Amino acid sequence: MKRLEVIANRSVQDDLLEALEGALPNFYYSVVPLVHGRGRQKRKLGTATWPEENFLLLAYLPDEACGTAREVVARIKARFPKEGIKVFSVSADE
Template sequence: MKRIEIFANRSVQDEVLKGLEETITDFYYTLIPVVNGRGKSEYRLGTAVWPEENFMVISYINDGDAAKAAEIIQGVKEQFPGEGIKIFFLNGEP
């Protein structure tokens, strides 16, 4: 089992979730709709100076679905090359 964490600009939230829900059977997740911080290229703080915000998705998926999730995220990255989109895979076993 893998834990996936996805961080991305809120502008691509629908594409990310739709792609994962349509591709991975029984894709269950927790959505944190507003995530502020600083990435490699810029701040996302939801302020007048740095108005953009990110979202975060956390999910536990079967090992066999990890490649599917990576493929979906890569497709969204290609569709929206200017948006920050990251996926992280962690061991989901205790």
């Protein structure tokens, strides 16, 4: 089992969720809708100076499904290369 984490600009949230739900039957997840921080490219703080904001998606998946999810995220990242989309996965025990 893997824990999948995706951090991305809120502007791609709908595209990402739609693609993941379409590719993975019974894809269950949680979304932290508002995430502020600083990445390599720029800050996303929801302020007048740094107005953009991120979201965080968390999902626990079988190893095979995690690979599929990472491929889906890679396709979305290719469509939106400047939206700071990052994906991480780590082993998880229930």
